[in-house]
Amino acid sequence: MSLNSIFQYFVPKDKKVFFPLFEQAAHNVVAMATILVEAVNTNDNAAREDMFKQIDTLENKGDELTHQIYLELGKNFITPFDREDIHSLATAIDDVADYIQGSANRMLLYNIDEYTESIKKLSELILQGGVELEKAVRELKDLKNVRNIADSCIRINSVENQADYVFDRAVADLFLYEKDALRLIKYKEILAALETATDMCEDAANVMESILVKNA
Amino acid sequence: MSLNSIFQYFVPKDKKVFFPLFEQAAHNVVAMATILVEAVNTNDNAAREDMFKQIDTLENKGDELTHQIYLELGKNFITPFDREDIHSLATAIDDVADYIQGSANRMLLYNIDEYTESIKKLSELILQGGVELEKAVRELKDLKNVRNIADSCIRINSVENQADYVFDRAVADLFLYEKDALRLIKYKEILAALETATDMCEDAANVMESILVKNA
Amino acid sequence: MSLNSIFQYFVPKDKKVFFPLFEQAAHNVVAMATILVEAVNTNDNAAREDMFKQIDTLENKGDELTHQIYLELGKNFITPFDREDIHSLATAIDDVADYIQGSANRMLLYNIDEYTESIKKLSELILQGGVELEKAVRELKDLKNVRNIADSCIRINSVENQADYVFDRAVADLFLYEKDALRLIKYKEILAALETATDMCEDAANVMESILVKNA
Numbered sequence: 001m002s003l004n005s006i007f008q009y010f011v012p013k014d015k016k017v018f019f020p021l022f023e024q025a026a027h028n029v030v031a032m033a034t035i036l037v038e039a040v041n042t043n044d045n046a047a048r049e050d051m052f053k054q055i056d057t058l059e060n061k062g063d064e065l066t067h068q069i070y071l072e073l074g075k076n077f078i079t080p081f082d083r084e085d086i087h088s089l090a091t092a093i094d095d096v097a098d099y100i101q102g103s104a105n106r107m108l109l110y111n112i113d114e115y116t117e118s119i120k121k122l123s124e125l126i127l128q129g130g131v132e133l134e135k136a137v138r139e140l141k142d143l144k145n146v147r148n149i150a151d152s153c154i155r156i157n158s159v160e161n162q163a164d165y166v167f168d169r170a171v172a173d174l175f176l177y178e179k180d181a182l183r184l185i186k187y188k189e190i191l192a193a194l195e196t197a198t199d200m201c202e203d204a205a206n207v208m209e210s211i212l213v214k215n216a
Numbered sequence: 217m218s219l220n221s222i223f224q225y226f227v228p229k230d231k232k233v234f235f236p237l238f239e240q241a242a243h244n245v246v247a248m249a250t251i252l253v254e255a256v257n258t259n260d261n262a263a264r265e266d267m268f269k270q271i272d273t274l275e276n277k278g279d280e281l282t283h284q285i286y287l288e289l290g291k292n293f294i295t296p297f298d299r300e301d302i303h304s305l306a307t308a309i310d311d312v313a314d315y316i317q318g319s320a321n322r323m324l325l326y327n328i329d330e331y332t333e334s335i336k337k338l339s340e341l342i343l344q345g346g347v348e349l350e351k352a353v354r355e356l357k358d359l360k361n362v363r364n365i366a367d368s369c370i371r372i373n374s375v376e377n378q379a380d381y382v383f384d385r386a387v388a389d390l391f392l393y394e395k396d397a398l399r400l401i402k403y404k405e406i407l408a409a410l411e412t413a414t415d416m417c418e419d420a421a422n423v424m425e426s427i428l429v430k431n432a
Numbered sequence: 433m434s435l436n437s438i439f440q441y442f443v444p445k446d447k448k449v450f451f452p453l454f455e456q457a458a459h460n461v462v463a464m465a466t467i468l469v470e471a472v473n474t475n476d477n478a479a480r481e482d483m484f485k486q487i488d489t490l491e492n493k494g495d496e497l498t499h500q501i502y503l504e505l506g507k508n509f510i511t512p513f514d515r516e517d518i519h520s521l522a523t524a525i526d527d528v529a530d531y532i533q534g535s536a537n538r539m540l541l542y543n544i545d546e547y548t549e550s551i552k553k554l555s556e557l558i559l560q561g562g563v564e565l566e567k568a569v570r571e572l573k574d575l576k577n578v579r580n581i582a583d584s585c586i587r588i589n590s591v592e593n594q595a596d597y598v599f600d601r602a603v604a605d606l607f608l609y610e611k612d613a614l615r616l617i618k619y620k621e622i623l624a625a626l627e628t629a630t631d632m633c634e635d636a637a638n639v640m641e642s643i644l645v646k647n648a
Contacts, residue, residue, distance in 0.1 A: 070638075070641075070642055070645075071645055073642075074642055074645030074646045075645060084300075084516075105600065109600055109603060109604040109607075110604070110607055111604070111607070111608075168321065168325055171325060172325040172326070172327070175325075175326055175327070175398060175402065176327075179398075181397035181398055181401070181613035182607060182611075182613055182616060184398065184401070185401070185613070185616070185617065185620075186607065188401075206286075209286075210286055210289075210290055213286075213287055213290030213291060214290040300516075384537070384541055387541060388541045388542070388543070391541075391542055391543070391614060391618065392543075395614075397613035397614055397617070400614065400617070401617070404617075422502075426502055426505075426506055429502075429503055429506030429507065430506045
């Protein structure tokens with residue numbers, strides 16, 4: 001029980017600071033995931049490399065947004081939700097962005113020659129998760145459509161479950177069919193980074209669910 | 217210093233909500249670890265596969281218990297301990313369950329053909345840690361036997377140290393004697409997941425020690 | 433907004449407990465990093481092994497310091513900064529120490545025969561990060577030279593960026609030139625542990641930046 005939770009009944013919640021930052025951060029994740037899906041589906045190597053660079057640039061932008069949320073959290077006496085939830089949500093969204101960039105970075109560094117079905121499927125799931133994340137974050141500011149937020153969170157959980165399944169199957173297949181250990185390591189790491197991006201999406205959904213409960 | 221810490225001197229602590237959930241979660245970890253030990257020691261592949269499925273089912277049950285603790289935390293104004301400690305303890309117990317299930321899942325997916333001494337030893341250590349965890353959690357509700365909780369935490373720390381040692385030796389041996397890189401990767405990952413389960417047990421013990429200090 | 437943040441305007445901050453512990457913990461990290469740099473640069477195998485043992489001993493000392501900070505946090509009603517920041521800073525410094533020891537431990541266990549330029553460079557960056565960390569921690573107690581703390585944090589961020597770059601290049605090179613999968617795995621893991629030590633340094637810097645903002 002923080003002081004904040006008491007004060008929020010007396011003081012108008014200043015939502016003008018935090019919500020636009022959260023919306024931008026969530027939108028940034030969707031932008032990154034959109035480029036990721038495009039990059040793993042193109043056959044144009046030069047174009048793909050350029051897309052990976054765009055992902056890098058967006059990840060830097062996301063870092064700045066996260067940093068700004070932390071700064072506001074330090075400056076603001078009154079916050080719309082519990083301070084710890086604002087911090088956790090910002091961190092979780094930042095983590096999604098980090099893992100998208102980390103996946104792209106590994107594909108580039110490891111110089112992989114084949115964009116497998118599992119890579120494409122996981123990228124697609126990250127985009128789906130990101131879209132639901134952005135929807136939910138947009139509804140946070142008035143909590144008028146709590147049902148919509150809860151539904152998005154449920155869909156994010158389903159996306160994460162599907163990603164787990166795709167990852168597990170893909171890794172089992174690698175161990176069955178990939179006889180080149182170096183290739184196996186490369187692909188396994190890329191798949192793991194992609195799958196972790198959906199885990200981070202689920203972390204964000206968990207924070208939002210906990211915000212819903214507290215503000216019910 | 218949270219408001220909660222002040223209120224707890226004036227308001228009767230409502231322990232009826234949190235403690236049964238914690239006890240069930242800890243008991244669930246012991247059930248999972250018991251099946252794990254059985255699974256890595258049997259020679260009956262079909263039976264083992266069935267046990268791994270039981271572990272999956274119990275892990276889902278554990279997820280629900282954790283979720284319920286989080287929900288109660290959002291609803292309850294007054295909590296028996298600091299909110300952050302309740303949250304951390306629930307997360308740590310859930311993490312133990314996750315890594316037990318993760319270890320079982322990898323053994324199944326990687327289709328390993330040999331259950332080594334290190335795998336058996338680490339599984340046994342997880343069970344020992346889980347048993348101490350359950351003992352300590354049961355004592356939390358009245359804090360009458362603080363010494364017992366402290367002793368269990370010390371034993372959990374010792375279990376984690378032993379697991380570290382077993383893991384380090386096993387990995388060094390893999391690099392010395394295992395010439396098949398794919399097998400090395402598989403076993404190293406399984407050992408790492410098992411060892412991490414004992415780390416998570418230690419995390420739970422650390423939270424309980426910090427609860428003891430605050431409520432001394 | 434914690435109660436603590438209000439009380440700190442009325443109650444003299446008792447800095448005598450926490451600051452010496454933080455300074456010792458940061459100094460301990462510098463001692464560990466100094467030995468690490470020496471160890472990866474020597475050609476004397478027996479001397480190196482002895483240095484790795486010294487790192488182990490110092491890591492245990494660091495664990496005790498962290499534990500003491502946690503204990504004080506449980507006992508002290510009034511803390512010089514937000515309780516969560518004290519906890520996070522202690523954890524981050526402890527994590528730097530853990531990853532230095534983890535890196536040393538892997539080099540020893542994997543029995544590696546060549547201390548590459550990347551290993552040397554990353555060890556050097558850890559030392560640079562540690563030195564800035566200690567400088568910043570020493571300034572925390574009076575916050576008279578906020579500029580100095582901010583500058584050290586910026587330098588820690590730059591160190592982490594450089595470490596990222598060295599790590600990425602080294603891993604890409606491993607995949608290009610190292611045909612022995614077992615060696616590749618060994619070196620990749622050691623480089624990852626070294627690089628993570630600089631990430632943990634950045635975590636500590638982030639906490640200090642957040643303390644600066646709150647106490648501006």
